[in-house]
Amino acid sequence: MLKNLSLSLLIGTFAGLAAAQAPVKIGFITTLSTPAGYIGEDLRDGFLLAMQQGGGKLGGVPVELVVEDDGLKPANAKQAADRMVQSGIRLYTGVNFSNVLAAVVPSVTKAGYTYISANPGPSVFAGEKCDPNYFVASYQNDAYHTAGGVAANELGFKRVVVLAPNYQAGRDAIAGFKRTFKGEVLAEVYTKLDQSDFSVEIARIRSLAPDAIYQFHPGGAGINFAKQYGNAGLGKTIPMLMPGFSMDARMLVATGGASEGFYTTGIWSVAMDNPASKKFVQDFQAAYKRVPTDYAMQAYDTAQWIASGLKAVGGDLGKNAEFRAALRKANFTSLRGKFALNTNQHPIQDLYLMRIEKSANGELAPKVLRKIVSEDRDSYSAACKMPS
Template identity: 80%
Template sequence: MEKSMFRNIRVASLLVAALACAHPAYAVDPVKIGFITTLSTPAGYIGEDERDGFNLAVTQGGGKLGGVPVELVVEDDGLKPANAKQSADRMVQSGIRLYSGVNFSNVLAAVVPSVVEAQNFYVSLNPGPSNFAGASCNRNYFVASYQNDAFHTAGGVAANELGYKRVVVLAPNYQAGRDALAGFKRTYKGQVLAEIYTKLDQSDFSVELARIRSLAPDAVYQFHPGGAGINFAKQYANAGLSKTIPMVMPGFSMDSRMLAATGAASEGAYTTGIWSVAMDNKASQQFVEAFKKAYGRIPTDYAMQAYDTAQWIGSGLKAVNGDLTKADAFRVAMRKAEFVSLRGKFRLNTNQHPIQDLYLMRIEKGAGGELAPKVVRKIVSDDKDAYADQCKMPS
């Protein structure tokens, strides 16, 4: 009887071992992802699209990314860096090791140090400030979207190709705004008549519009995300400037939600970007339809970037079976970036920011009369940001 008992124990042990080999064990608890984003203020719709785009990938995976169960821990930063830092510090103390969600560079600057100093990981789904791309880069900080200058250096190329010799440039006076105009000027070959900085939460642009009218440029290049961009576009059109002075802007200064809010104000304007809802790409088209079915609205670029971020994170989690204590292996997998990006080509530069193509688009009416950015042509191939050489990335 004793021999029979030991034989049964041995058989059971072998069965457990065989099952473990056939099905790699994931952590019993889901991997928590700290998702700090802006859900209130006029810019709150951006955070909503980011959250929903990320959640769509999780839902399609049956509550998993890369086959690993995940739990999104969402907090609203209210577009206040101090709020975001408090959330990040609290999440770090609770043991969360993986973060994303922030959509403004000034807020990101308050969150990333808390995360990476604790040896945790941050994957940015939108902002890519120049300092974190250069001298302050970190091996635990990855960017899924772009370095902040990218759309704007493409904007300078676009203005050159469109023949605009004299321009006025405008942006909010914060890190991303300063990066924006620096990026535009890096590639623009004409004359900048005026460089105007506005407030991040500004709603009345009458003074700036009067100055634009008096300068009579060939075109305006402006970067204003969210509610500020909606107000700027409406007031620009109401002042009659859209009929006489063409506008060029990054895609996130006139996304689908902003188009719905501004009506025909931006018809005919040019945008630059890495993606469009009208892009002829099977994976992208499937995403657009799935997002519309799930949430009843057209996804913005922010939603696309969040979906890509989730899929990319999934590739990293899969490589370590959800065990983020295997930090080196997670970094290696993230650097490989083995996922299907909705924008097409995607690979990482040495500073862990994307190398990707950028496009010139024009806001036009579709077959159903709705306005959308239609791709005119690719204007930059395999774009690399200007700060990678300043990044001394440890292995």
């Protein structure tokens, strides 16, 4: 009897150790195909860098990244999320477009699981539809654009044409810019999300002769727009202002010299002068042989934030309330500097005005000119009545 009891205890001990060592699975749904696939690659690689530096652990907890390519299709992303939810994965991140995020988040949060956005922060989830299981590591979508309005004012632009794709993030972009811009918007131009030819829009800009344009086009569309704008000769006569993710490091390479002199707004730059950021840039370049984009930085920050939460609960995501409480503390070192959470679980952070200039080695990079917004809080948080 004693022998059987000892054997049972031994088996139970080994079972407990096996359970403790099982990695926490993180669902990472992102866009890896289509011309926008490089964004998903940078999100994935920034997150993986943090995991590699932790020896396959975040916060001392073994983790496994379960990656799915959504192909920039909301239906694909929802199907992937539903499969992962059914398999018991309790923690998610990775989506890089707002329309895709809108299809994923409800599946995750309704199951009582946690989604932490490494990139988009659409207005729909920042106000009345805020959720205790939904966090944003990057920004609320309007943030770069409200900063764009502030920048346009400071740069003395009085008459501006604004352009963006006709989807949630694009509409948020133009609304955000108009919220703070004090001059005249000559035209609001909405393009297709996958548009590649902007000759009609560029001809319209030329005819309107604004002081500047403000445009938001991520990924391949942004590359095409900037190149065509430069080739049309407008880059030298009508300044371009845009959010940093409309001219990231990969886009700078793809557009050649067309973007020199363009202005951007953002929360971070590869030239950011703080030790954590400098080390990240060096480590990312060493690991992947390319300059990190804002997306890579945001994903790295997301991983570090998740690490703080996992450490607090010892990797037990069944302790959902404790995990959420730990995330709200935001107890990690952000590469961008200041990082805190608003009541709607979106960031409170500083934003900067930058200009695309040649660095000492002759390569184009965003040079930080000055801080233009301190401790930015999105306007939608007032409508968020966060459930307990």
